[in-house]
Amino acid sequence: MPTSVAVGGARASSARLPAVSVVICTRNRASSLARTLDAIGALDLPDLAAPAELIVVDNGSTDETQQIVDAFRARAPLPVAYVYEGRPGLAAARNAGILHAEHEVILFTDDDCLPARDWLLTTLRLFSSDLLQVVGGRVELYNPDHLGLSVKTSLVEDRLRSVGGLLGFVHGANLAFGRPVVDRIGWFDVRFGAGTYLKSAEDTEFVYRAFRAGLPVLYKPDLVVWHDHGRSGVRDWMRLTRGYCRGIGGMTMKHVMIGRTDLVRMVYWDIRTACREWRAAPRNWRLPLSRLSILTGAVRFVLSSSWRRPT
Numbered sequence: 434m435p436t437s438v439a440v441g442g443a444r445a446s447s448a449r450l451p452a453v454s455v456v457i458c459t460r461n462r463a464s465s466l467a468r469t470l471d472a473i474g475a476l477d478l479p480d481l482a483a484p485a486e487l488i489v490v491d492n493g494s495t496d497e498t499q500q501i502v503d504a505f506r507a508r509a510p511l512p513v514a515y516v517y518e519g520r521p522g523l524a525a526a527r528n529a530g531i532l533h534a535e536h537e538v539i540l541f542t543d544d545d546c547l548p549a550r551d552w553l554l555t556t557l558r559l560f561s562s563d564l565l566q567v568v569g570g571r572v573e574l575y576n577p578d579h580l581g582l583s584v585k586t587s588l589v590e591d592r593l594r595s596v597g598g599l600l601g602f603v604h605g606a607n608l609a610f611g612r613p614v615v616d617r618i619g620w621f622d623v624r625f626g627a628g629t630y631l632k633s634a635e636d637t638e639f640v641y642r643a644f645r646a647g648l649p650v651l652y653k654p655d656l657v658v659w660h661d662h663g664r665s666g667v668r669d670w671m672r673l674t675r676g677y678c679r680g681i682g683g684m685t686m687k688h689v690m691i692g693r694t695d696l697v698r699m700v701y702w703d704i705r706t707a708c709r710e711w712r713a714a715p716r717n718w719r720l721p722l723s724r725l726s727i728l729t730g731a732v733r734f735v736l737s738s739s740w741r742r743p744t
Contacts, residue, residue, distance in 0.1 A: 455553070456488045456531070457473075462545065466502075467505075470489075473505075473548065493517075523628055524624070537564055537611055538610075543605070548658045556568075560609070566651060567639075574586070580666075592650065597698065597702060599696075603636075617643075632675075632730075682728060
C-alpha cells in the first residue's frame with residue numbers, strides 16, 4: 434500500500450475550515466470496502482472546529498457489507514452512518530449519500546480507492562473560501578498491472594474551460610463540491626451510472642450541468658486517491674470502455690433532446706481521436722468498435738420511457 438495511506442493519522446488544527454461529509458457508495462464489495470475504510474481511518478483529521486463524517490451507502494448488497502461498516506464504526510475516528518439504498522444505480526446511491534449528509538462539503542470516493550493521508554484536510558482547504566464549486570482530484574493507479582483506465586495522474590492544476598475537455602477531466606472516484614452546487618443544478622440523474630443500463634456518466638453529466646451553470650469546475654492534483662480497480666486484460670478493457678461510451682451516448686442524447694448541442698461536438702472529437710488511433714494501429718479494431726456503444730446509449734435513452742422523467 435502507498436505510504437500516503439499509512440495508519441495513524443494526526444489531528445490538525447482547522448478552525449476556519451468547513452465541515453465535510455465523506456460519501457462512499459458500494460455494492461457487494463465487502464473486502465475492498467474494508468480496505469477503503471481502513472484508509473479512511475488513517476486520515477489526518479481536523480479538530481472539532483471542522484467536523485467530518487463518513488456515510489457508506491449500500492446499494493443493495495447481498496454480502497457482509499453492513500457487518501464491515503458496523504465493525505469499522507466501532508473503531509472509527511469520525512462518525513459513521515450506514516445507509517441502505519435499494520434502488521439500483523450509482524446515481525441513486527450518490528443522491529442517498531447527499532440526502533443523509535449533514536455538512537457543507539460533499540466528498541466522494543469509491544469502494545476500491547485508498548485516499549492519501551491528507552485527503553480530507555486538502556478538501557477542507559480547497560473549500561475554505563468557496564462552496565459553489567466542483568473539484569476533482571488526482572486518481573492514481575494502485576497496481577501497475579491493472580489497466581490505465583479510471584485514473585487521472587496529471588500534476589498540473591486545471592480548470593474546465595470548454596465542453597471539449599469534459600471527458601476525463603475529473604472522476605467520480607475523487608470528487609467534491611459544496612452543497613450549494615446541488616441547490617443550483619440539481620441531483621445526480623438516476624438514469625446514469627453503474628447499475629443502470631447506461632452503465633456510466635452519472636458523474637460526467639453532473640459536472641457538465643455544473644459547467645453549463647457557470648460554476649468553477651477545477652482539477653486539483655494535491656487531492657489524491659489510489660484506485661485499486663482490479664481490471665486487467667482485453668475483456669475488462671472492452672467492457673469498461675463500452676460502458677463509458679454507452680453513458681456518453683445517453684448523456685449526449687438527453688441534452689440534445691432539450692436543445693443543447695455542444696456535447697455532440699465533444700462526441701465527434703472523441704470518435705475522431707479513436708479513429709486516428711485506430712489508423713495508427715489498425716489491428717486494434719476494438720477502438721472503433723467500442724465507440725458504437727455511444728450510438729447504443731443514445732438510442733436506448735430515446736427508446737426508454739424514463740427519458741421523459743425530469744432530473
